[in-house]
Amino acid sequence: MSSTTETAAPETRGGGQPRSSYGWRIVAALAVTQTIGYGVLYYAFSVFLAPMARDLHATNAQIAAALTLSILIAALCAPLVGRRLDARGGRGLMTAGSILGTVAVLAWSRVESLWQLYAVFAAMGIACAMVLYESAFAVIVSWFDGPTREGGRANALLALTVVAGFASSIFLPLTGLLVQWYGWRQALVVLALIYGLAAIPLHALVLRRRTHAKRELATAEERAGLVKAATRRRPFWLLVLAFTANGGAAAVMAVLLITYLIHLGHSPVLAATLAGLLGVLSVTGRLLTTGLQRRLPAALIAAAIFALQGVSVLLLPLVGHRVPGAIGCVLGFGLGFGIASITLPHLLVGRYGTAAYASLSGRIAAFSVTDKALAPLGAVALAQAVGYVWVMGAVAAACVVAALALVAYHRV
Numbered sequence: 001m002s003s004t005t006e007t008a009a010p011e012t013r014g015g016g017q018p019r020s021s022y023g024w025r026i027v028a029a030l031a032v033t034q035t036i037g038y039g040v041l042y043y044a045f046s047v048f049l050a051p052m053a054r055d056l057h058a059t060n061a062q063i064a065a066a067l068t069l070s071i072l073i074a075a076l077c078a079p080l081v082g083r084r085l086d087a088r089g090g091r092g093l094m095t096a097g098s099i100l101g102t103v104a105v106l107a108w109s110r111v112e113s114l115w116q117l118y119a120v121f122a123a124m125g126i127a128c129a130m131v132l133y134e135s136a137f138a139v140i141v142s143w144f145d146g147p148t149r150e151g152g153r154a155n156a157l158l159a160l161t162v163v164a165g166f167a168s169s170i171f172l173p174l175t176g177l178l179v180q181w182y183g184w185r186q187a188l189v190v191l192a193l194i195y196g197l198a199a200i201p202l203h204a205l206v207l208r209r210r211t212h213a214k215r216e217l218a219t220a221e222e223r224a225g226l227v228k229a230a231t232r233r234r235p236f237w238l239l240v241l242a243f244t245a246n247g248g249a250a251a252v253m254a255v256l257l258i259t260y261l262i263h264l265g266h267s268p269v270l271a272a273t274l275a276g277l278l279g280v281l282s283v284t285g286r287l288l289t290t291g292l293q294r295r296l297p298a299a300l301i302a303a304a305i306f307a308l309q310g311v312s313v314l315l316l317p318l319v320g321h322r323v324p325g326a327i328g329c330v331l332g333f334g335l336g337f338g339i340a341s342i343t344l345p346h347l348l349v350g351r352y353g354t355a356a357y358a359s360l361s362g363r364i365a366a367f368s369v370t371d372k373a374l375a376p377l378g379a380v381a382l383a384q385a386v387g388y389v390w391v392m393g394a395v396a397a398a399c400v401v402a403a404l405a406l407v408a409y410h411r412v
Helices: 019-043 047-056 060-089 091-108 112-129 133-143 147-164 167-182 184-205 213-231 234-263 269-291 298-319 323-335 340-353 359-388 390-409
Strands: none
Touching: 019 112, 019 133, 019 147, 019 167, 019 184, 047 167, 047 184, 047 323, 060 091, 060 112, 060 133, 060 213, 060 323, 060 359, 091 112, 091 133, 091 184, 112 133, 112 390, 133 147, 133 340, 133 359, 147 269, 147 340, 167 298, 213 234, 234 269, 234 298, 234 323, 234 340, 234 359, 234 390, 269 298, 269 323, 269 340, 298 323, 298 340, 298 390, 323 390, 340 359, 359 390
């Protein structure tokens, strides 16, 4: 099935450069913009929380609500962004999003009140929907179109997520140093310049323009038909259930793991060290999953790893008081921490092709990203009401639901 984004270009470019070779240039550009984008637009926030709360005379919860708002806005925008990507490709959208993101970070450095902060983060949520993983994946999926490029597509997605997986490792300490040297407002100006000077030109100059306008008109009807047919059938909603449940579980553990390990009696340093393994393990899980996908069904691989996550979380209250038990449970959960991002594109393309990939991915993101924003808040409330054991039970149940949904998806 032919893609309708900017990949509707000939197999060679004007100078004879192979399309696949240029595709890897796109992957390299997106790896840079995703690493910096996640570092600046998402991970850096935690470093700014305390100094912002002090200067704006607000509580940590009031400041943290800005990030929640941003994530919810991104979820709301995801379906519209997906349709735009399928119709026009990623070049214009991601360039505009990186400009908006740069301006939003600069505006963030000037906020003087909570309402200004919330307004800035609403704009940042729109920018995140335009420039982060969902959009980057759509560009790669459309470029590596066709069965002969399936292996290249899997490797491209893996390369992108492996590189971008280091965003927190790079930008959390960098942001901390910038705040220490210049203060939080000037640090934001520096981060905005880093992001803008990298993302705007890379999105504008490296991503390809869409061509063949006559084919666009014909495939617009095809995309609409694909989306309508998919959303009326059970497999699509099984994917929604699986990746929403797993996304919420992962978000809860990312937020509460350190707190819960300390609650189990471990030192803050050990708790932080173990939680830090999640990022490394996510890379390991992605490598393992991509390798196994060449031999086994992707849905069953992900289901098995999601089930392992559920067992690991369920065992954490029982064996997590001891260091070996805590390490084992974190290892088991961490292997699945990042596999959703590379499994979902594989499943969507395998069943529905690439023509409406971004539209379908955007609809799933509307559910999964909303859950990622709200699940940690619900988990904190549940922990305060009945204790952390119930939270771990809820996370384990979500992982099992995700696993069962993927097994059912494979059988449909």
